[in-house]
Amino acid sequence: MTNGERERVTLIVGGGEFKDWTSIWVQDTWGDAFSQFKFTCAEREGAEAGAWQPLTSERFQPGEKCTILLAGELAITGIILKRQVAYDANDHGVVLQGANIAWEAETSCIVHKDSNFDDRSFLQIATEVLSLTDATVDIQGNISTKPLKRVQVQPGEEVFSFLQRLSRVSKVLVTSNEEGDVLLVGEGGGNGSQGQLEEGKNILKMQCVASIEMDRSEFMTRGQFNGDNKLKWRPASEQEAIKPGRYKGKRPKITPIEQGVDDEEQLKCHCENEAMWADLDHLQATITVQGWQPGGPGEGGEEGGDLWKAGSTVKVKSPMAGLDHELAIQSVTYTQDNQRGSLTTLLCVLPGALNSGPSSGFRRDSPTPTGPAKIHKGPARTGSK
Numbered sequence: 001m002t003n004g005e006r007e008r009v010t011l012i013v014g015g016g017e018f019k020d021w022t023s024i025w026v027q028d029t030w031g032d033a034f035s036q037f038k039f040t041c042a043e044r045e046g047a048e049a050g051a052w053q054p055l056t057s058e059r060f061q062p063g064e065k066c067t068i069l070l071a072g073e074l075a076i077t078g079i080i081l082k083r084q085v086a087y088d089a090n091d092h093g094v095v096l097q098g099a100n101i102a103w104e105a106e107t108s109c110i111v112h113k114d115s116n117f118d119d120r121s122f123l124q125i126a127t128e129v130l131s132l133t134d135a136t137v138d139i140q141g142n143i144s145t146k147p148l149k150r151v152q153v154q155p156g157e158e159v160f161s162f163l164q165r166l167s168r169v170s171k172v173l174v175t176s177n178e179e180g181d182v183l184l185v186g187e188g189g190g191n192g193s194q195g196q197l198e199e200g201k202n203i204l205k206m207q208c209v210a211s212i213e214m215d216r217s218e219f220m221t222r223g224q225f226n227g228d229n230k231l232k233w234r235p236a237s238e239q240e241a242i243k244p245g246r247y248k249g250k251r252p253k254i255t256p257i258e259q260g261v262d263d264e265e266q267l268k269c270h271c272e273n274e275a276m277w278a279d280l281d282h283l284q285a286t287i288t289v290q291g292w293q294p295g296g297p298g299e300g301g302e303e304g305g306d307l308w309k310a311g312s313t314v315k316v317k318s319p320m321a322g323l324d325h326e327l328a329i330q331s332v333t334y335t336q337d338n339q340r341g342s343l344t345t346l347l348c349v350l351p352g353a354l355n356s357g358p359s360s361g362f363r364r365d366s367p368t369p370t371g372p373a374k375i376h377k378g379p380a381r382t383g384s385k
Helices: 102-106 123-131 159-167 233-237 264-279
Strands: 010-015 016-017 023-029 036-044 065-070 075-087 092-100 139-140 172-177 182-185 193-198 205-210 218-222 238-244 254-255 283-290 313-318 322-339 341-349 374-376
Touching: 023 075, 036 075, 065 159, 065 374, 102 233, 123 139, 123 159, 123 374, 159 172, 159 182, 159 313, 172 193, 218 264, 238 264, 283 313, 283 322, 313 341
Parallel strands: 139 182, 193 313, 218 254
Antiparallel strands: 010 016, 010 065, 023 036, 023 322, 036 092, 065 075, 075 092, 172 182, 205 283, 218 238, 238 374, 283 341, 313 322, 322 341
């Protein structure tokens, strides 16, 4: 693949291709409902070399389905949501904005015959809910088949909000992929390793922030079990799971669960989920590299190959930032313009923050969580001892 092909952006709508862009922006974030894009161009279709034609074809209107290729690789199977036109006597411009096609399903309210999904597994519930839309389900990793005893859709609840609420007690991350499928990621899921980034070699620039603002000495999740004949009254209502945190002093966090849980495993899962998301802010490295693929244009990488992907891991070596760690890629932003060329900006975090591997400390003396969440027996505590 030539360097020119590695930097080519193609928008396909209605069988037609358009490549004449002044700037592009495509972003995919692991854990978000859908990826997004924004293209700007001079107002012409460019069907013929040198031709100036208004970009008024119906295929570029909001609601039209589209495909976006970066360096010949699929980046988004999506839909145009907005089309903005601006002009004066000298300049004509068009901006197209949109999202991958999962946007349609994940922002839809659930219309179900009785809104009841009792005694079904997370995967069964997700499959049934998404069958009410035009979405396709994709799965990575292992997802438990254990039934959830009591599950109700709240009035007006959207698909993504509903699945995300259930995911907190099911060890599942809900996101989407480049085909526009709703992607359910269980234990062991993720997009694998994408090599190494090293200061002075393939890192154009970096901003690294280490913070303890979201760190806690322990995470306490409180809720109540769905009572039955064996467990009821106070034993069912006073339940607490505790997970040690990174903070060295006394700074606990209490999170009440808005709905009942079935058992101790769900309570612990919710607690670990809270700790995982707090880890997102413990270390964030924003890294800019040349090109859209590991190796980049002119960097000696293999011809073709995957794009940088959210949900992957990458080894980062930067003595100036104090990094020599495997990090997880939370967000990937592809850009191109006339001034800077083709760039990818990677937001990297601790692997444990994305359920992509074991969490590791930023510094050698940084405290690391000492194990999984545990159930506290007896009445919920009033503070940290």
